[in-house]
Amino acid sequence: MQVGNKYYESLWFDRDHPGEVRVINQRRLPWEFQIQIIDSLEEVYLAIREMTVRGAPVIGVLAAFGMYIDAYNHPDEAHLADRLDHAAEYLLSSRPTAVNLAYAVSEQQKIYHAISGHSAVTGALLRRALGMADTEKEACRLIGENGFPLIRELAEKKQGEPVNILTHCNAGWLATIDYGTALAPVYKAHKEGIPLHVWVDETRPRNQGARLTVWELKQAGIPYTLIADNAGGHLMQHGMVDIVLVGSDRTTRNGDVANKIGTYLKALAARDNHVPFYVALPVSTIDPALKDGKDIPIEKRAAKEIIEMEGMTGTKIQKVSIVPPDTPVMNYGFDVTPARLVTGLITEKGICQASEEGIRSILKY
Ligand code: MRU
Numbered sequence: 001m002q003v004g005n006k007y008y009e010s011l012w013f014d015r016d017h018p019g020e021v022r023v024i025n026q027r028r029l030p031w032e033f034q035i036q037i038i039d040s041l042e043e044v045y046l047a048i049r050e051m052t053v054r055g056a057p058v059i060g061v062l063a064a065f066g067m068y069i070d071a072y073n074h075p076d077e078a079h080l081a082d083r084l085d086h087a088a089e090y091l092l093s094s095r096p097t098a099v100n101l102a103y104a105v106s107e108q109q110k111i112y113h114a115i116s117g118h119s120a121v122t123g124a125l126l127r128r129a130l131g132m133a134d135t136e137k138e139a140c141r142l143i144g145e146n147g148f149p150l151i152r153e154l155a156e157k158k159q160g161e162p163v164n165i166l167t168h169c170n171a172g173w174l175a176t177i178d179y180g181t182a183l184a185p186v187y188k189a190h191k192e193g194i195p196l197h198v199w200v201d202e203t204r205p206r207n208q209g210a211r212l213t214v215w216e217l218k219q220a221g222i223p224y225t226l227i228a229d230n231a232g233g234h235l236m237q238h239g240m241v242d243i244v245l246v247g248s249d250r251t252t253r254n255g256d257v258a259n260k261i262g263t264y265l266k267a268l269a270a271r272d273n274h275v276p277f278y279v280a281l282p283v284s285t286i287d288p289a290l291k292d293g294k295d296i297p298i299e300k301r302a303a304k305e306i307i308e309m310e311g312m313t314g315t316k317i318q319k320v321s322i323v324p325p326d327t328p329v330m331n332y333g334f335d336v337t338p339a340r341l342v343t344g345l346i347t348e349k350g351i352c353q354a355s356e357e358g359i360r361s362i363l364k365y
Helices: 041-049 056-072 080-092 099-114 118-158 184-191 208-220 229-237 263-272 356-363
Strands: 021-024 035-038 163-167 196-201 224-227 243-246 250-252 257-260 277-280 308-313 316-321 334-337 344-347 350-352
Touching (some): 021 056, 035 056, 118 184, 118 243, 118 350, 163 229, 184 196, 208 224, 243 257, 243 263, 263 334, 344 356
Parallel strands (some): 163 196, 163 243, 243 277
Antiparallel strands (some): 021 035, 257 334
């Protein structure tokens, strides 16, 4: 995506610096556009855990690069496969909900368990990580193509009035390699000249909507309005939302959708107000091994994310406490929207019902 006069992806590899991967530091946005170089397994783990890089598809790709970087950094390792198995466990412990991470790690495990020799393994791990980045990017482009007709149909009904889209968290290009998931059809529709307006949930506690989605939409010149997380239901009651588009971190065989905490409440409000609720996701986010959403591991994050708010004061990014001392806190990162509340799943292979049959028709298993 374009940032100022330069095209960026959220993560990239430079062949002139083979032991590193470059990422956009999402913790500094929207105040500072900073590129971070990551050159060790520990830094990959921390970037995922502390959310320098976040969003299901891109953390999968970064984990794949993490396995490669660890192999690259240890040319004398006599027991490379054992070492990489430890690296895999370590990365898996960083964030549990997005299945893309587990998928990426298991793909890399297949490689070093099948071949031997340091340079052969390292080369194959790099090719797989680069391949995953390309696949995710193309999947998101196609999600945009496949989701676009939904917005076009709404635009036809609205006869020149902007289509009002509500989104939660950040499911844009920062969360993927490029294009985004939920935002991919939005970018495509904007490019096609369809009048649009996006309601952006602030997405407490980390404010990915306020910080990242707003930043992305602003870069793209798409009209948006930031709203408090609890405002969506009111807007829907008053006919101010035409469609809800969200991403997913893991979708189970029956179509249940784990996404950023608060998504479920938007789906309930959408159903009550007859607003279509679509989930956009690459097939790498579908976990056919899980029957339904109750088995999805839901990440619990640190209390400080709720106790403190982060913002810019003058030239400094600072945190301030917003609650009385010793306030007990529970911080679930994700919730599960039951398949029955989902109008459809927008994937790179087409749109399907959020059901076992729908998912089977897409995955062809
Ligand atoms: O905790 P985060 O910011 O990593 O959560 C991200 C989301 O919930 C996104 O909606 C999800 O990854 C889908 S986006 C491609």
